[in-house]
Amino acid sequence: MASSRSRTLSKYHNWTREELIAQLEKLDVDSSQHEILPRKEGSFFNFASHPRRKIALKFCYSGQEYNGMAFQKDKTPLPTVEGVLFNALTQTRLIDPNKGFEGCGWERCGRTDRGVSAAGQVISLWVRSAINDGIIPDSDQTETASSQGVLNPDDVNDELPLLTVDAGSSFSSRVTRSQRSSIATSEIPYIQVLNRVLPSTIRIIAWSPVAETFSARFSCQFRHYKYFFPATKDLSIPRMEDAVGRLVGSHDFRNLCTLDGSRQIDNYIRHISHAEISQIGPDESAMDIGPMYVFNLIGNAFLYNQVRNIMAILFLVGSGLEEPHVLSSLMNGDPKNPVPPYRPGEKIEVVDRKPSYQMAIGLPLVLWDCGYLTEDVKWQTDDDPPTATGETESVITSNVRHQLSSIYMRSRIRSVIDGHFLRASSRYHDLPYTPLPFTDDEARDATLTHEKTTLNIPVGAGVHIRTAKYIPLLNRARGDTSEAVNERWRQGRGKKRLERQKLQGEDTPSLHTINIAS
Structure with a gap:
């Protein structure tokens, strides 16, 4: 029994925690490169209970690793940049995978062919936000919001970057004092969150809040x-x-x-x-x-x-x-x-x-x-990660420049x-x-x-x-x-x-x- 257990553990038992996490993330990315992944059964996430905002993402990618920028419905020899990005955004629950590209208002600045790279490609889309700006869904509206999924951009007015919703939408603007105290005041670190799950051949380098009418392509x-x-x-x-x-x-x-x-x-x-x-x-x-x-x-x-x-x-x-x-x-x-x-x-x-x-x-x-x-755009990065004596390698490598x-x-x-x-x-x-x-x-x-x-x-x-x-x-x-x-x-x-x-x-x-x- 001991020898059997030893053989079972011999492959991984000397790996560090960071090495194991890196290997698991690599397996996740490799398995999702070629197709848009549906939401897994039993992992329901209520997107309707979270505010959304429209943002632009600027990113670079090595074109020789991909079958072009644009997502293709048919199977491609290599993954597409948009396909990998979409999977990363759904994996981090920034967009609802069941709504597809149309559901998040996805727009790209331009297409690139297979093998062509980009240092400053841009997409615009609606993503989940941590900043509620005083908008909390009523408890009696939760079922309605859940059935509707993500917010319709037509229900959101131009007061960006903070999300506000018309009173006639499925979200109520009535907020109690105790609820206000729990409202988030800092945004999701979009760059760090996405770069953790993206392959190294795609890097998010900046993001910007944008108006509802902004288009990565036509603006x-x-x-x-x-x-x-x-x-x-x-x-x-x-x-x-x-x-x-x-x-x-x-x-x-x-x-x-x-x-x-x-x-x-x-x-x-x-x-x-x-x-x-x-x-x-x-x-x-x-x-x-x-x-x-x-x-x-x-x-x-x-x-x-x-x-x-x-x-x-x-x-x-x-x-x-x-x-x-x-x-x-x-x-x-x-x-x-x-x-x-x-x-x-x-x-x-x-x-x-x-x-x-x-x-x-x-x-x-x-x-x-x-x-x-x-x-139209004010490019920004996430707050620098905290530094301290003896900071780990994972903190150092989270910086895009590194x-x-x-x-x-x-x-x-x-x-x-x-x-x-x-x-x-x-x-x-x-x-x-x-x-x-x-x-x-x-x-x-x-x-x-x-x-x-x-x-x-x-x-x-x-x-x-x-x-x-x-x-x-x-x-x-x-x-x-x-x-x-x-x-x-x-x-x-x-x-x-x-x-x-x-x-x-x-x-x-x-x-x-x-x-x-x-």
């Missing part, structure tokens, strides 16, 4: 994207900068995005307020592939895959395969409103349909920030090791592509690249397309017009979707009125 004033890439010897930064300068202003980007009929977009004009390429500080691990650069792009809104399509053209220009003014031609899609030459003497062609080309890899792309008016610093340190170590692997292999193998000598003072002739036996065209993240012959962009086969793409979807999948929704009794807008912008 956003600008979105800032960054695309990181190394400046190899066969990539001209000055040529890329020449092309980038043409992006600033309002332009038609139908040839610089992915046309998707399900979005039914008929306006492809987007305004770019800032576009530049800048060098990042020297990095020892990158010395074999050249200094790192970042393409910064700021605009009010973006089309589907717009940044990755633009970056693909910049790589072609930087490689000497296309001239910088090809970007002006691609933004010259409307013959009735021609784009003027960016420089005197440039020939700008009308390109009414998108030529065939592969967009850049998503891994180096980051949604860097989502900007809002200062009167957590992200630890993640960054491990990433740097892996990067340095990978760099040494590259150096070690260089004694026996050539680089996967042959760099061409070239100085920034001279404009490289594209024919020099064409004379190579095999072309290696960069598409980001160290990935190259190998081809024996390069066809100039404007000489390639072109796809359908955006109008034809939209009509084909309406007559195909869109028509089937409407029929299915009618059978289910759902109220849906006309296919001609659906317009989903980025």
